[in-house]
Amino acid sequence: MTDTATTTLAGPSRAAGTATGERRLPGWLRWVAPVVVGALIVVLWWFWVDVLGTAPRMLPSPFAILAEFVKRWPIIAQDMAITATNALIGLVIGSLLAMLFAGLAAAARPIDGMLAPLVAALAVIPIVAITPILNTMFGASSQFGRQAVATIAAFIPVFVNVLRGLRQTRPVHRDLLRASAASGWQTFRFLTLPTALPYLLTGLRIASSLAVIAALVAEYFGGPADGIGTAIATYAKSGRAALAWAYVLGGILIGLVFYLVTSLLERLATRRAQV
Amino acid sequence: MTHSPAGEPVEPQSPGAAPLPQAQGPSPAVRATGVSKVFATKTGDVAALSDVDLDVAAGEFVALIGPSGCGKSTLLRLIADLDQASAGTLEIFGKPAKRARADQDYGIAFQQAGLLPWRTVGANMALPLELHGTGKAERTARVAELAELVGLTEFVDRYPDQLSGGMQQRVAIARALAARPRLLLMDEPFGALDEMTRERLQTELTRIAAETAAAVVFVTHSIPEAVFLSDRVVVMSPRPGRITDVIEVGLGPDRSEALRESPEFFDLVTAVREALHGRSPVAEPVEASLRQAQGPGTRQGPGTRQGPVERS
Amino acid sequence: MRAVRWSARRQHELRGWVAAAWGALGVLAVLALWELYKFVGPPEGVVIGAVQGQAGTGVMILPRTHDRAMPHVWDMVARLFAPTSGGDTPPLWVSVAGAALVTLGIAAIGWLIGVIVGAALGLVMQRWQLLEWGLLPWIVVSQIVPLIAFAPVVNAIGNQIDRGGGTWPQWLSVAVIASYLAFFPVAIGMLRGLASPDRIHLDLMRSYAAGYWPTLVRLRLPAAVPQLLPALRLAAANAVLGAVVAEVSIGMRGGIGRMLIQLAGQASSDPAAPWGPTFGSIALGLIAAGSVALIGLGLANYRRGEAA
Numbered sequence: 001m002t003d004t005a006t007t008t009l010a011g012p013s014r015a016a017g018t019a020t021g022e023r024r025l026p027g028w029l030r031w032v033a034p035v036v037v038g039a040l041i042v043v044l045w046w047f048w049v050d051v052l053g054t055a056p057r058m059l060p061s062p063f064a065i066l067a068e069f070v071k072r073w074p075i076i077a078q079d080m081a082i083t084a085t086n087a088l089i090g091l092v093i094g095s096l097l098a099m100l101f102a103g104l105a106a107a108a109r110p111i112d113g114m115l116a117p118l119v120a121a122l123a124v125i126p127i128v129a130i131t132p133i134l135n136t137m138f139g140a141s142s143q144f145g146r147q148a149v150a151t152i153a154a155f156i157p158v159f160v161n162v163l164r165g166l167r168q169t170r171p172v173h174r175d176l177l178r179a180s181a182a183s184g185w186q187t188f189r190f191l192t193l194p195t196a197l198p199y200l201l202t203g204l205r206i207a208s209s210l211a212v213i214a215a216l217v218a219e220y221f222g223g224p225a226d227g228i229g230t231a232i233a234t235y236a237k238s239g240r241a242a243l244a245w246a247y248v249l250g251g252i253l254i255g256l257v258f259y260l261v262t263s264l265l266e267r268l269a270t271r272r273a274q275v
Numbered sequence: 276m277t278h279s280p281a282g283e284p285v286e287p288q289s290p291g292a293a294p295l296p297q298a299q300g301p302s303p304a305v306r307a308t309g310v311s312k313v314f315a316t317k318t319g320d321v322a323a324l325s326d327v328d329l330d331v332a333a334g335e336f337v338a339l340i341g342p343s344g345c346g347k348s349t350l351l352r353l354i355a356d357l358d359q360a361s362a363g364t365l366e367i368f369g370k371p372a373k374r375a376r377a378d379q380d381y382g383i384a385f386q387q388a389g390l391l392p393w394r395t396v397g398a399n400m401a402l403p404l405e406l407h408g409t410g411k412a413e414r415t416a417r418v419a420e421l422a423e424l425v426g427l428t429e430f431v432d433r434y435p436d437q438l439s440g441g442m443q444q445r446v447a448i449a450r451a452l453a454a455r456p457r458l459l460l461m462d463e464p465f466g467a468l469d470e471m472t473r474e475r476l477q478t479e480l481t482r483i484a485a486e487t488a489a490a491v492v493f494v495t496h497s498i499p500e501a502v503f504l505s506d507r508v509v510v511m512s513p514r515p516g517r518i519t520d521v522i523e524v525g526l527g528p529d530r531s532e533a534l535r536e537s538p539e540f541f542d543l544v545t546a547v548r549e550a551l552h553g554r555s556p557v558a559e560p561v562e563a564s565l566r567q568a569q570g571p572g573t574r575q576g577p578g579t580r581q582g583p584v585e586r587s
Numbered sequence: 588m589r590a591v592r593w594s595a596r597r598q599h600e601l602r603g604w605v606a607a608a609w610g611a612l613g614v615l616a617v618l619a620l621w622e623l624y625k626f627v628g629p630p631e632g633v634v635i636g637a638v639q640g641q642a643g644t645g646v647m648i649l650p651r652t653h654d655r656a657m658p659h660v661w662d663m664v665a666r667l668f669a670p671t672s673g674g675d676t677p678p679l680w681v682s683v684a685g686a687a688l689v690t691l692g693i694a695a696i697g698w699l700i701g702v703i704v705g706a707a708l709g710l711v712m713q714r715w716q717l718l719e720w721g722l723l724p725w726i727v728v729s730q731i732v733p734l735i736a737f738a739p740v741v742n743a744i745g746n747q748i749d750r751g752g753g754t755w756p757q758w759l760s761v762a763v764i765a766s767y768l769a770f771f772p773v774a775i776g777m778l779r780g781l782a783s784p785d786r787i788h789l790d791l792m793r794s795y796a797a798g799y800w801p802t803l804v805r806l807r808l809p810a811a812v813p814q815l816l817p818a819l820r821l822a823a824a825n826a827v828l829g830a831v832v833a834e835v836s837i838g839m840r841g842g843i844g845r846m847l848i849q850l851a852g853q854a855s856s857d858p859a860a861p862w863g864p865t866f867g868s869i870a871l872g873l874i875a876a877g878s879v880a881l882i883g884l885g886l887a888n889y890r891r892g893e894a895a
Contacts, residue, residue: 025716033721041725056743113609114616124824125872126831129844132851133861137650137657138632144647172389179355179383180403181376190406194393209731216733217832222851229733233836236739248733255731 060242069246076231080250083228086143087215087258090150091208097151098158099200106166115159123156128214131221146218146227153214158203165199166192201266208258216251228254302369304458304490305331305354310363312349312516323349325515327363333457336484336491338501338508340547346516347494351462354492355383367458379407381458382451386466388443390435390450397422397431400449407454421449424483441472448480452487459484459491466496474535477503481530498551502543503530510550520550618660625659628652658859666859667866679860683867686843690830691871693758693842697765698826698875702819705770709777713807714799719778730771734829738764738836757839764836765829769822776818780811812889819882823875831868843867 042062048054049061069076105112127149134145169191177187219229228251235244312324324346331337339347352358353365356372367375375381382403390399398405400421401414409417422428425445435443444464451459465473481504484491495501501508502524510520524543526534534540633649650656658666667680676682708726712719741763745755784806792802834844846864854861883890 025720029717030720033717034724037721037725056740056747058740058743110609113606114613117606117610118613118617121869121873124820124827124876125869126824126828128828129831129847129868130865132847132854133865136851136854136858136861138647142647170389172385172387173391175357175385176383176389176402177406178357179376179381180406181379182406186406190402191391194391212731213733220832220835221848232733244739251733252728252731256728259731 057239058236058241058244060245064242065245065249068242069249072243072246076247076250079226079228079231079247080254082143082226083212083215083219083251084254086146086227087150087212087254089147090152090215091154091204091211091258093147094151094154094211095158095204095207098155098203099162102159102162102166105163112163119156119159122152123160127152128217128221131218131223135222140222141224143224145223146215149218150211150215154207154211157206157210158200161199161203161206162196165196168199169195198266198270201262201269205259205262205266208262209255212251212255212258301333302366303330303332304335304368305329305492306364306366306369307350307354308364310350310353310360310365312346312353312358313361322515324353324360325517327516327518329509329518331458331490331492333368333490334488335507336481336493336505338505339492339494339511340496340498340501340508341511341551342513344513344516345511346513347511348462349516350511351460351492351494355381355460379403379454380456381460382454382456383460384444384447384451384462384464386463388435388440388447390443390446392435395432395434396427396438396446399435399446400431400453402450403453417453421453424452424486425449425479441468441476444468444476445479448483452483452489455487457489459489459493461491461493463494463496465500473497473500474532478530478532480504485528498544498547499535499540502526502540502547503535508543508547510547512551512553519553522546522550621657622660624649625652625657632656655855655858658862662859663862663866666857667863679863683843683846683863686841686846686864687867687871690827690834690842690844691875693761693834694765694823694826694830694871694875696759697762697830698769698823700762700766701769701822701826702773704766705773705818705822706777708770708774709781710803712774712778713781723778726771726774729767734764734767734832737767738833742837757837760837761830761833761839761842764833765826768825768829772818772821772825773815776814776821777811780814780818781807783814784810809889812886816880816883816886816890820876820879823879824872827868827872827875843871 046061101115105115131145131149134148138144173191177191216229219227220233228247231247232244307327307329310324310327314321314323341347353360356376365372368380397418400418404414404417422431425448427445465476477500493504505524508522508524509518512519628649630652632647632651634647636646668678670676671679671682712722742760745760749755788806792806831844834842835848843864850861850864
């Protein structure tokens with residue numbers, strides 16, 4: 001579930017399209033269109049379940065899910081707190097480690113040489129597969145396995161982006177600082193750091209949802225009997241579909257909150273990045 | 276190898292001879308002796324500069340002009356200690372280039388304005404001062420002075436992306452002057468601008484250079500620009516990069532717009548152009564038609580320049 | 588000048604080998620770190636915040652060094668060659684390889700489905716901006732939905748179809764779930780890639796009165812290659828991940844996901860065994876990404892001018 005390294009939600013430029021004479025759509029549609037699509041999905045869903053009655057038992061109607069979510073909010077919130085905490089710890093620690101290692105890799109060629117293939121390999125392997133082993137190593141009653149998986153999931157995009165950002169200083173700026181006889185530390189503080197900041201925040205945005213998903217999916221591979229993932233699995237197995245999906249809604253909410261907060265941070269920082 | 280447009284022959288110097296005795300007094304802004312720079316590339320070595328001698332006196336405005344690959348930007352970068360020479364000596368105000376850079380004896384402006392986009396115009400101008408520990412009050416005062424010097428007082432709190440190309444370049448020049456340097460190095464700073472803005476900024480630059488009494492080494496592609504701005508035009512040619520000609524521009528310290536349309540200006544432009552093409556410039560200014568009637572390649576009178584053979 | 592100077596050409600050729608050597612050094616460093624910690628680390632691990640006398644408090648941040656918790660590297664390797672479950676069963680690595688191949692096959696099908704769906708979505712979103720505005724936010728949100736929830740649903744739907752007269756084998760559910768994870772990077776990559784040509788190139792095609800389809804085939808698709816290749820690689824990694832998680836979720840036999848859980852359950856008696864399928868999963872991810880990278884080799888011409 002890793003994103004392409006530097007995807008920004010702003011999306012590709014449409015200027016090329018309009019240059020060939022296509023009509024410009026009104027701006028308000030940008031907000032209305034996804035709402036309309038969402039409403040359409042809900043209506044079709046409800047139709048399939050309640051009107052046609054042909055949906056499998058495991059897929060309840062959207063209103064039943066909402067009702068269950070509201071009714072069971074206290075226990076859902078408890079489990080949401082567990083998973084969200086694991087994800088947050090993973091995000092924070094993973095980002096800090098990533099910044100540290102990216103700094104080291106940018107500064108020293110040998111470290112970069114050793115880290116680059118390791119990180120590239122980490123990016124393609126199913127990280128949650130090591131959860132059972134982590135639970136063995138750290139004990140089945142520890143949240144550590146899940147937090148470790150979330151950490152690794154967050155580490156990769158932040159590392160890749162920060163490393164790229166540290167290398168994006170423009171030659172004319174580097175010449176300028178050298179001509180001003182700036183020390184190495186001053187160059188880092190006045191040039192490299194501000195240049196890398198937007199990349200760091202892009203990495204954080206990508207890492208946020210990855211950390212949530214990793215924390216959640218890791219619960220499925222063992223560990224303590226709390227958290228959203230285990231709840232979903234338990235209730236799905238015992239046939240309580242609406243409750244299982246209510247927990248899914250909880251998971252989506254956590255992911256959305258993480259994503260929106262980091263997305264906002266990223267937009268704030270990239271305002272002045274380009275001249 | 277200097278010669279004046281007035282037509283008086285000057286003793287040609289053979290390469291490697293001892294330089295003519297310089298005026299005694301303050302050390303020249305730039306003294307380059309036998310400077311060479313070789314770059315190693317995948318396809319072999321490239322001699323970007325070969326045995327270059329150049330003197331720039333204090334307060335003098337010197338333009339470096341030549342086709343691509345002649346080494347003019349390389350020479351500027353060597354003076355700025357952004358690169359090191361492979362051979363020869365380079366002295367800035369009597370010190371080695373490295374120490375001159377550490378002492379911040381010069382200010383530099385590049386073709387791209389190179390403003391840091393996350394800093395305001397004022398903060399960009401103050402960057403060299405901030406790097407060297409100048410106090411905030413002093414910085415603010417100096418920024419106000421600089422902004423007035425380049426005519427951007429109302430824009431001090433704006434960001435670079437809100438300024439036009441010409442304005443950004445003015446900020447870059449102000450930044451180069453922040454620490455009151457005695458030497459200004461400029462690498463085609465007006466290259467990316469349109470002609471009208473260019474001419475306006477050229478006039479401003481001569482005013483600023485006169486006011487601050489700084490020496491200037493100015494790299495350019497444009498012949499009229501070189502003649503308009505400088506006291507001396509140094510013509511360079513590539514493969515290997517070297518100085519082939521130095522032309523005195525005796526147009527005096529006042530460079531007004533009217534100058535661009537005067538006959539002396541056009542003659543100097545012609546002289547530089549011909550030096551660039553490797554032909555010997557005509558020793559006296561003559562009517563264009565007369566030149567045409569006599570055909571190409573004629574030499575005028577005794578004591579004129581030797582042919583191109585001697586120049587390498 | 589130094590007496591011996593490697594020509595710049597030779598250095599260029601050796602670069603690939605040098606990089607591989609550094610990578611191998613990195614792996615060795617990790618293994619060395621593992622063994623070093625086992626050697627010098629405290630036997631009960633490093634716990635912070637524990638309360639005296641209360642078992643189970645505190646957070647263990649470094650594991651116990653006991654052989655049951657952290658087997659030696661050579662034990663892990665040796666276990667691979669021992670029988671899977673004692674007696675006459677084939678060596679562990681054979682079982683792991685078999686299970687990995689099964690999962691790889693399913694993941695490949697999932698990847699294919701995901702690529703087709705993702706490419707189609709990317710195409711229509713680029714063609715009609717209204718669809719991009721309407722669909723893209725939901726596509727992004729779709730990746731935040733934990734796929735654990737979908738596995739039972741897809742399985743149930745598959746069973747319905749199966750009972751209703753069609754055929755829907757269990758592995759197809761796993762492939763569908765894998766494709767759910769795989770389609771996202773392809774959709775995004777396709778969308779950005781198709782919109783990436785320079786304005787001047789688009790103007791050029793317009794001046795030739797080339798309509799949508801010729802422009803698509805001759806300009807937009809070739810221009811999209813540099814964006815698509817990393818997206819395909821990502822989709823492959825995601826498909827493997829989706830397949831592993833779905834196998835566990837549905838309880839499908841024969842895949843590596845199930846083997847992971849099974850052997851982890853026996854970890855107290857056979858501590859080195861779970862590392863077998865773990866290495867298998869790692870290898871799986873690498874092979875999947877590597878095979879897709881091979882596609883890029885044939886498309887080298889379309890990647891000229893790609894930034895490093």
